[in-house]
Amino acid sequence: MKNRQVTIIDIAKALNISTSTVSRALTNHPNINLTTKKAVLELAEKMDYQRNMLSISLVTNKTNTIGVIVPELINSYFSRVIIGIQKAAYSAGYNVIICQSNENYDQEISNVNIMLNSRVDGVLVSMTKETRNFDHLKRFEKKGIPIVFFNRICEEMIVPRVIVDDYEGAFQLTEHLIETGKKRIAHLAGPDNLILSMRRKEGYIAALIKHNLEVDNDLILPYDLNLEKVKIYVNHLINLPNRPDAIFAVNDPTAIEVIQILKSKNIKIPSEIAVAGFSNDNFSSYLEPSLTTVSQPVEEIGRVSTELLIDQINRDVNDWKAITKVLKTELIIRNSTLMRK
Amino acid sequence: MKNRQVTIIDIAKALNISTSTVSRALTNHPNINLTTKKAVLELAEKMDYQRNMLSISLVTNKTNTIGVIVPELINSYFSRVIIGIQKAAYSAGYNVIICQSNENYDQEISNVNIMLNSRVDGVLVSMTKETRNFDHLKRFEKKGIPIVFFNRICEEMIVPRVIVDDYEGAFQLTEHLIETGKKRIAHLAGPDNLILSMRRKEGYIAALIKHNLEVDNDLILPYDLNLEKVKIYVNHLINLPNRPDAIFAVNDPTAIEVIQILKSKNIKIPSEIAVAGFSNDNFSSYLEPSLTTVSQPVEEIGRVSTELLIDQINRDVNDWKAITKVLKTELIIRNSTLMRK
DNA sequence: CCCTAAATTGGGAACATTCCCAATTCATAA
DNA sequence: TTATGAATTGGGAATGTTCCCAATTTAGGG
Numbered sequence: 001m002k003n004r005q006v007t008i009i010d011i012a013k014a015l016n017i018s019t020s021t022v023s024r025a026l027t028n029h030p031n032i033n034l035t036t037k038k039a040v041l042e043l044a045e046k047m048d049y050q051r052n053m054l055s056i057s058l059v060t061n062k063t064n065t066i067g068v069i070v071p072e073l074i075n076s077y078f079s080r081v082i083i084g085i086q087k088a089a090y091s092a093g094y095n096v097i098i099c100q101s102n103e104n105y106d107q108e109i110s111n112v113n114i115m116l117n118s119r120v121d122g123v124l125v126s127m128t129k130e131t132r133n134f135d136h137l138k139r140f141e142k143k144g145i146p147i148v149f150f151n152r153i154c155e156e157m158i159v160p161r162v163i164v165d166d167y168e169g170a171f172q173l174t175e176h177l178i179e180t181g182k183k184r185i186a187h188l189a190g191p192d193n194l195i196l197s198m199r200r201k202e203g204y205i206a207a208l209i210k211h212n213l214e215v216d217n218d219l220i221l222p223y224d225l226n227l228e229k230v231k232i233y234v235n236h237l238i239n240l241p242n243r244p245d246a247i248f249a250v251n252d253p254t255a256i257e258v259i260q261i262l263k264s265k266n267i268k269i270p271s272e273i274a275v276a277g278f279s280n281d282n283f284s285s286y287l288e289p290s291l292t293t294v295s296q297p298v299e300e301i302g303r304v305s306t307e308l309l310i311d312q313i314n315r316d317v318n319d320w321k322a323i324t325k326v327l328k329t330e331l332i333i334r335n336s337t338l339m340r341k
Numbered sequence: 342m343k344n345r346q347v348t349i350i351d352i353a354k355a356l357n358i359s360t361s362t363v364s365r366a367l368t369n370h371p372n373i374n375l376t377t378k379k380a381v382l383e384l385a386e387k388m389d390y391q392r393n394m395l396s397i398s399l400v401t402n403k404t405n406t407i408g409v410i411v412p413e414l415i416n417s418y419f420s421r422v423i424i425g426i427q428k429a430a431y432s433a434g435y436n437v438i439i440c441q442s443n444e445n446y447d448q449e450i451s452n453v454n455i456m457l458n459s460r461v462d463g464v465l466v467s468m469t470k471e472t473r474n475f476d477h478l479k480r481f482e483k484k485g486i487p488i489v490f491f492n493r494i495c496e497e498m499i500v501p502r503v504i505v506d507d508y509e510g511a512f513q514l515t516e517h518l519i520e521t522g523k524k525r526i527a528h529l530a531g532p533d534n535l536i537l538s539m540r541r542k543e544g545y546i547a548a549l550i551k552h553n554l555e556v557d558n559d560l561i562l563p564y565d566l567n568l569e570k571v572k573i574y575v576n577h578l579i580n581l582p583n584r585p586d587a588i589f590a591v592n593d594p595t596a597i598e599v600i601q602i603l604k605s606k607n608i609k610i611p612s613e614i615a616v617a618g619f620s621n622d623n624f625s626s627y628l629e630p631s632l633t634t635v636s637q638p639v640e641e642i643g644r645v646s647t648e649l650l651i652d653q654i655n656r657d658v659n660d661w662k663a664i665t666k667v668l669k670t671e672l673i674i675r676n677s678t679l680m681r682k
Numbered sequence: 683c684c685c686t687a688a689a690t691t692g693g694g695a696a697c698a699t700t701c702c703c704a705a706t707t708c709a710t711a712a
Numbered sequence: 713t714t715a716t717g718a719a720t721t722g723g724g725a726a727t728g729t730t731c732c733c734a735a736t737t738t739a740g741g742g
Contacts, residue, residue: 002402002462003485003658007728018692023730033690048480050457054399055728058697061343063395073423074623079414086441095455097438100427114436116391121343139389144344256627282415286597288629317344348698359722364700374720396698399727 006049014047015039026051057119065095066309067120069111071103071128071152075253076282077298078126081150084302085124092310094121105130112136122146122309127154129191129224146312146320150305152194160308161324162301166196166278169294169329170203173276174248176292176331178211180338182246182274186219186237188230188258190250200250200278219244223254230257238267246274246337252281255291259336274337289335297327347390355388356380367392398460406436407650408461410452412444412469412493416594417623418639419467422491425643426465433651435462446471453477463487463650468495470532470565487653487661491646493535501649502665503642507537507619510635510670511544511589514617517633517672518587519552521679523615527560527578527585529571529595541591541619560585564595571598579608587615587678593622593634600628600677615678630676638668 008022015022017036024032025040043049057063066089070078082098089096097118099111108128115123116139123140125147134154140147141157150162177185187204190197201220208215218240221233230249237244249255255277259269267273269289277284280295304325312320349363356363358377365373366381384390398404407430411419423439430437438459440452449469456464457480464481466488475495481488482498491503518526528545531538542561549556559581562574578585590596596618600610608614610630618625621636645666653661 004402005460005484005728009728019729020693020731021691024691027730029731031690036690048483050454050484052399052460052728053458054395054404054460055697056730058393058395058399058699058728059730061345061697073414073420074417076415076417079420082414083441095438095459097436100424113391117394118436119346119393119395142389143346143391260627283624283627286601286624287627346698350698360699361701361723362721365721368700370701372720377720393698396727397700399698399729400700402727 005052006044006047007052008049011040011043011047011049014043063095063119063121064093065097065118065120066306067115067118067123068096068098069101069108069115069123069125070098071126072100073098077151077251077279077296080282080298081126081302081305084299085306086302087299088303088306088310092306094306094310101128103128103130105133109136112139115140116143116145120145122148122313124148124150124305124309126150126152127194128152129194132193144317146309146315148305148309148312150301152196155195158322159320160305160312160322162305162308162327163196163324164296164301164327164329166199166329167203167206169278169296169331170200170248171207172203172329172331173278173292173294174204174207175211176333177246177248177274177276177337178207178213180270180274183213184216184219184242184244185213185246185248186221186244188221188223188233188247188249188254191224192222197250204248223250227253227257230254231261234258234261238262238265238273244273246270246276248276250278252277252279252284252291252293255293255336256281256284256287259287259289259291270335270337270339276337280332284332285334287336289339292334292337293332294329295332296329300327346393347385347388348393349390351388352381352384352390355384404436404460404462405434406438406459406461407647408456408459408464409437409439410442410449410456410464410466411439412467413441414439418492418592418620418637421623421639422467422643422646425640426647427643428640429644429647429651433647435647435651442469444469444471446474450477453480456481457484457486461486463489463654465489465491465646465650467491467493468535469493470535473534485658487650487656489646489650489653491642493537496536499663500661501646501653501663503646503649503668504537504665505637505642505668505670507540507670508544508547510619510637510672511541512548513544513670513672514619514633514635515545515548515589516552517674518589518615518617518678519548519554521611521615523587524554525557525560525583525585526554526587526589527562529562529564529574529588529590529599531591532565533563538591545589564591568594568598571595572602575599575602579603579606579614585614587611587617589617591619593618593620593625593632596632596634596677597622597625597628600630600632611676611678611680617678621673625673626675628677630680633675633678634673635670636673637670641668 008019012019012022022040025037073079086096101108148160153161189201205215258275277291277293280293284291284293349360353360353363363381366378414420427437442449489501494502530542599616618634621634625632625634
């Protein structure tokens with residue numbers, strides 16, 4: 001059981017003044033005598049007074065809290081985005097509460113309830129790979145709580161979004177593979193309800209076409225972000241009569257898995273089959289061979305999303321702006337596609 | 342600006358009953374007519390009513406929120422512990438708010454303020470490597486808010502703690518190195534204000550002594566968890582007249598760095614120098630050579646800490662128990678110490 | 683010394699809910 | 713029919729703070 005905490009009433013009684021005055025002293029209100037203010041602040045410090053955010057929020061109808069819903073924290077991509085979110089949020093005076101959906105649609109729904117119960121002022125969301133219905137997310141809009149999507153966006157909702165140029169990133173990466181002499185480049189695509197999967201696939205195809213390479217649908221596999229499936233797909237690919245000479249995976253964890261499988265089969269990387277990923281996970285450079293990938297400005301994604309969200313929070317509902325920010329990616333060439341001595 | 346949200350007053354007016362009755366219907370109170378209850382629940386659903394946790398907390402003096410302060414999320418160790426924390430917390434009806442101290446003492450202090458402002462019911466803390474003064478953490482105790490330490494504990498505070506048997510883990514690991522024939526085993530120790538650093542070092546020394554190996558202080562380097570320093574230390578070690586034949590690093594990130602450095606110098610692992618870490622980070626098995634390490638029951642650490650904390654929350658301040666739970670580690674032998682064909 | 687305006691302070695409603703106690707309704711047995 | 717007790721409902725204080733408006737104090741000019 002918690003002790004009773006010090007309140008402004010305690011301070012008011014001790015100084016024989018009203019709670020209004022104490023409140024003014026603690027909130028930098030102009031209408032207050034400097035001497036009084038000083039006395040209040042000193043006593044508050046001495047009594048280890050802590051403002052009760054609950055009652056403040058109740059009165060002001062604002063919690064100064066931002067909710068974040070991500071698929072998982074264990075994925076270094078999301079934990080790095082969260083670093084950017086927290087920095088931007090704290091410096092603007094906001095707290096952050098984080099929920100993981102664990103790539104599970106039902107859990108995402110209950111996360112939405114947690115956010116609504118906590119009366120967050122706004123939410124940042126990156127959806128699960130399962131999410132195809134958006135009613136739960138639309139509840140935020142209905143209640144006037146702004147939402148900003150990042151990474152895994154919802155095209156159906158007209159709200160701010162922060163993404164990277166997945167098309168261009170995949171295009172550059174594929175072009176790089178072609179320039180290293182690869183002719184049959186396979187693609188382990190992402191779930192087709194994620195926009196980013198489609199854009200990456202489109203970038204990949206565009207690069208093939210530009211360089212007059214055949215777009216072979218047998219080499220495009222619908223990967224559903226479940227690592228178990230990767231083994232099946234890779235085995236399928238290497239047993240093709242006309243085996244691919246490169247594999248571009250939709251993200252780094254998948255690419256890392258691909259590398260493990262190829263190594264276990266003693267297939268030389270990159271000479272026999274080159275491998276590339278997307279997002280530049282923390283560990284990609286430590287792999288052997290180190291992983292060629294497309295880096296995203298992760299912390300910036302978090303920062304920009306948060307700034308857009310806070311901007312929405314400060315606007316009237318009728319004045320919400322649905323900007324889509326597209327950040328630049330950068331091709332990181334490493335040994336899994338181009339072996340250096 | 343948020344819209345006005347639906348309240349129990351709205352429901353009460355719509356059904357022409359009192360707020361007390363609505364409250365009873367929504368809280369599974371026994372003293373209520375089933376028909377009334379059904380009507381309330383249906384209308385609440387229809388109006389998309391959301392309980393306002395703020396006022397509930399204000400009245401009950403309980404937020405059902407647990408605060409977590411960790412050094413950083415990017416470290417897979419902590420994000421895995423948090424998974425355990427969140428599971429245990431949610432299933433007990435608690436929310437979780439997470440703060441990162443970024444290994445910075447001042448930030449830890451401001452995290453404490455955030456927690457106090459948010460009126461958390463209890464906190465889980467793993468300190469920064471800089472924390473040597475604990476006044477900020479003692480404020481929780483003074484206010485009757487229970488605190489539980491995990492991983493990086495504070496011996497000065499008599500509160501529940503959850504740790505692993507660092508001594509035994511390090512002992513087994515060192516013994517394993519000795520059994521593979523290593524005679525001069527170096528240790529990159531952790532900061533000496535972290536208990537876990539000391540225990541691991543003690544386990545290491547005990548194993549040497551047990552096997553009649555010299556404890557050479559030149560081989561024990563005070564590592565301060567700053568990756569920059571690792572290069573200097575490793576260079577120092579390999580240039581010693583009597584070069585070590587194994588390096589035991591206090592944690593996996595350090596060990597991974599050590600491996601990179603040794604590889605860049607074409608030193609064979611493990612034949613020339615074996616390398617081992619501690620904690621079994623996510624990527625350790627993907628390394629080449631894969632990393633021998635000591636695994637910790639990470640999710641369990643999170644779960645047990647949370648359970649201890651919730652137990653404290655439900656107790657009276659005078660009835661707090663200061664149990665220390667010591668969980669078992671497991672030696673994971675991989676190629677960085679014992680090469681398999 | 684008084685008046686006026688400015689500076690400062692106080693009173694109290696409001697925020698959404700719980701919970702205690704009192705009031706009301708209802709069914710049942712005498 | 714009436715009394716009795718159980719079931720159900722209502723009233724209103726309490727939680728800690730802000731903020732509007734009114735009241736009081738203060739300073740300065742005439």
